[in-house]
Amino acid sequence: MSLKNKLIYSLVLMILGLMLAIHFQSSSEQEVRETRDMWEIRQQLQNEQNNQQLLQNELNELxxxxxxxxxxxxxxxxxxxxxxxxxxxxxxxxxxxxxxGVLIELIPNYNEQTEDLAFPELTPELLNRLINELNSYGANHIAINDERLTNLTAIRNIGDQTYMNQRPLPDLPLTIKIASDDPDRLLSYMEVSQSRDEFAMHNILFELEKTDNVKIPAYDGELNLQYVEVIEDDKAGGS
Known part of the structure; x- marks a missing residue:
């Protein structure tokens, strides 16, 4: 097999390896909790089914x-x-x-005159639930306060603050931008979504807006591809 063909097939294998690495590393980032309610179990099952379908689609494309x-x-x-x-x-x-797509404004339902009411906090658990629902309802690309969500994005609590892509998210209000092939469907689902109720219980309100021109910036960090490597195989193609 010629050198050019070797390079081409090596790049194909690298693309496949990258997709697999993104999928499995994303799955490994999810925290496992000892106790889960039925909503979380159903949501996790649906997420795994979606991930399996996405991976199958990517393999078919390759x-x-x-x-x-x-x-x-x-x-x-x-x-x-x-x-x-x-x-x-x-x-x-x-x-x-x-x-x-759709814009979601997360607004604190907070009155400074009420001394016993703490300022609402956007926890990683709440944010991950919302992202899971958005993905289930047809979101293609998501940014939170212009911080791009990728398959490798980790959302976790460090100290008393929520971090995304290893950067702290500011306090509420926050804007979530979602690009979708069917924004009307996405908007209809989010208006009656369980996440909206969950956020309301934590004194965080949704303001939803459909838009024809949502701008989602590219991820500006570095992807961790340490487990991806190119394997040259003379059996990959003809000589």
Whole structure:
């Protein structure tokens, strides 16, 4: 097999490895709790089913790309590879997105005159529940106060503050931007979502707005790809 073909197949394997690494590292970031209510169990089951379907879709796409490599010229192979890389960058959150979608304003339901009412806190648990629902209802890309959510994003509590992508989120109010292929459907679901009720119980109100021009910035950090490596295999293609 020629050097160019080796490079092409190596890049294909790297793309597949990256997708698998993103999926499994994302799954490993989720915290396991000793006690879970029925809502959490159903939500986790649905999330795992969604993740499995997404992974299967990505594998199917790679099979199509592989078929294109095997049936086209070297120039067409390179073009298909570049298109795959661009698609992967978009899925990884490395590109700016301008699309239709929904804006969610998280507003504290707080009155300073009420001394026994603490200022509402956006906990990682609440935020992760909301993100899970958004993904279930058709969100394609999400940013929280212009902090891009990726498959490798960790949302956790450090000290007394919620961190996202290893950066502290500011106090409420916060704006969540969601790009979706069907913003009307997403908006309808969120208006009656369980997350909205959960947030209300913690004195955090939703203000929902549909938009035709939501701008979601690219992730500006570094992706951790230490477990991804290129394996050269002479059996990957013909000589």
């Amino acid at each position: 099979k199509i790309v592989q078929a294109q490599y095997e049936s086209t010229s070297e120039q067409d192979q390179i073009q298909a590879l570049n298109e795959s890389i661009s698609l992967l960058e978009e899925k990884a959150g490395l590109t700016d997105i301008v699309d239709s």
